[in-house]
Amino acid sequence: MTVLPSALHKPITKLTSLTYDELAIGQCASVSRILTQTDINLFATMSGNVDPLHFREGAGNAVFHQPVGYGMWAGALFSGLLGTRLPGPGTIYHKQNLKFLAPIPLGAHVTASVTVAAKKVTPKGRHLVELDCTLVDQTGKLLVEGSATVIPPLQHLDQDAQSLPDLQFIAHDQLEILTAKCADLDPLPTAVIYPCDRTSLEGACDGARLGLIKPVLVGPQDRIIALARENGLDISAFRLIDARHEKDAAAKGVALAKAGDVGAVMKGSLHTDELMAAVVRRDGGLRTYRRISHVFVVSVPTYPKPLLITDGVVNIFPNADDKAHIIQNAIGLANVLGVETPKVGILSAIETVNPKIISTVDAAILCKMAERGQIKGAILDGPLAFDNAISKEAALTKGIKSQVAGDPDILLAPDLASANMLVKQLSFLSHADAAGIVLGAAVPVILTSRADSLSARLASCALAVLLSNN
Structure with a gap:
């Protein structure tokens, strides 16, 4: 970026x-x-x-x-x-x-x-x-x-002299760096679940072309072959597993991962909740002792490093204990990306603790948990409003002394809706690009969207490859 x-x-x-x-x-x-x-x-x-x-x-x-x-x-x-x-x-x-x-x-x-x-x-x-x-x-x-x-x-x-116009040249090289880190790593066998539209099938082909993944296509076989032929996509080297519909494809793809036949699962054109329902099933799913959560790795043109935002997909209304696990998952991903001691900004509407705003109370609890070693490997601060989390000048204006303010690696949102809206606002108003990965399951789960750019889709694959090699 x-x-x-x-x-x-x-x-x-x-x-x-x-x-x-x-x-x-x-x-x-x-x-x-x-x-x-x-x-x-x-x-x-x-x-x-x-x-x-x-x-x-x-x-x-x-x-x-x-x-x-x-x-x-x-x-x-x-x-x-x-x-x-x-x-x-x-x-x-x-x-x-x-x-x-x-x-x-x-x-x-x-x-x-x-x-x-x-x-x-x-x-x-x-x-x-x-x-x-x-x-x-x-x-x-x-x-x-x-x-x-x-x-x-x-x-x-x-x-x-005339003042120069404001210009920004936007390049998402932060996400491209992720794919470059995988150059010497073997392609990751990946179950691509229900790749029944051009974007998802093309994403699998692009990931294979760059040597990131080795796709196993799970879905209606005749439909996938016809789609590939219609769009000029070569899938002759890929293994195909026939599945009748979205739910069947999700179950079969997750079963491949559980059996160790693939090292990652990638969302195709089915809905996220259909895939995640198979992933989180207590019987036959991919649960581990860790809590399952999602992290967006966001390349924002106005921010000098990748920004990890969590959890905008899996945990709807996490409590303080849930958030501790969500943070720990994000810290692990930051470590894989080369950030030794990530800085975590815990977001709310204000930067002071107000018992009427539960997210501010949760933030205070989480910071104390970090002090006592219940959350390891990071520097936490919160509650922080978004402005003083992301801007050191805004924090100083409000008299906030913080190692995190203005320089976070991870942002924890209060709930799924706010995290999801934050990422989409950055994407559509600030030209950000976002890769996404589900953590805490037995294998990485790659969640892509039809609106994702090519670099974001490839970066999501790269995240899975890096995680599987650590």
Whole structure:
């Protein structure tokens, strides 16, 4: 997950326009920048040039063996200098010649400069100024050189600079990191329950293609084969187990997991409650000594790390004891994801204990349980309202001193409805992506939605793979 700030470098606040007469040979202006993936992404979006050599995914097959910047990114730096520094606002481009001498590697610290080289008046009375243009890296190596000919501003003018528009470039690389962690792990045999629509069957195929899962398709065999043929999906390598309907498919898929034939169960196009009814059955289900709960792993563009939100699927109105188990499950998942001591924010409507609001009382109990070792391996704080849980500034404004506020790894919601709404609000209003996994069962249970993106579906599979290897 990556959020790109609206101002990618220190903004200019004051601008000065220099006229033809005010310009002198040798005058120079320069700007220094570090070429980041942000610059590359934004330039690709603007230009439509998605040549793989500019991105990590394709750089290994490119001539440079690492991502490189666009040559015309340097041209954009020169344009910025001409329009804001020398000659300044009102400058009109007449001609630009550039020679690209060496690639601009990702991470290069470059300095772009323009220098007044010549002034002339054309026979028609047009005033032109020629400027030398150079781009050098941090070692002084010349990467780009050339010249620009411009018509300078007609009058001297001092003015305030326009503020830059707010921009966010949304990339869910946090979820992609999960799939990357599975690169050296064997595919996980997975019962895909009732994959009877394109999204669920395609998700199984995508997971297999990336080597995350080895699907066993459980459902009406003829219908699945017809669906695959209709959508051009190759399922010839997958084992098929015939089932008459959703309930039958859920029972047979869970039985495969109980017998050890598969290491995970994945939801297809049946309803979540139909699958979970088979999972939680006391006779023939996948219960263990642990409480079963669900965790969303959410990639939020405005948050710097994955955010685990629980429980938005399984436990409807958990009491304090239930919540202790739900937190412990989430802590275990955070550990698997590499967070040694996760920070847990226990959410409510307010940040103080009010006996009339049960979730605030539960939060106080849970924090005391953690102090006494009844919840292990994490730092807990609560009750916290969402604003001061997620924002250190909001917490400080309210006088809250907390190791968790502004930096949680896990958010425990008061109940299923609030957790579910929180994740969907983040998804549909904040462009978040969310993977989902059920914990506490004998095997991981992958819960995907028809509205999930491809990266979210694959990340859910990756969570199951990582859990099964720990």
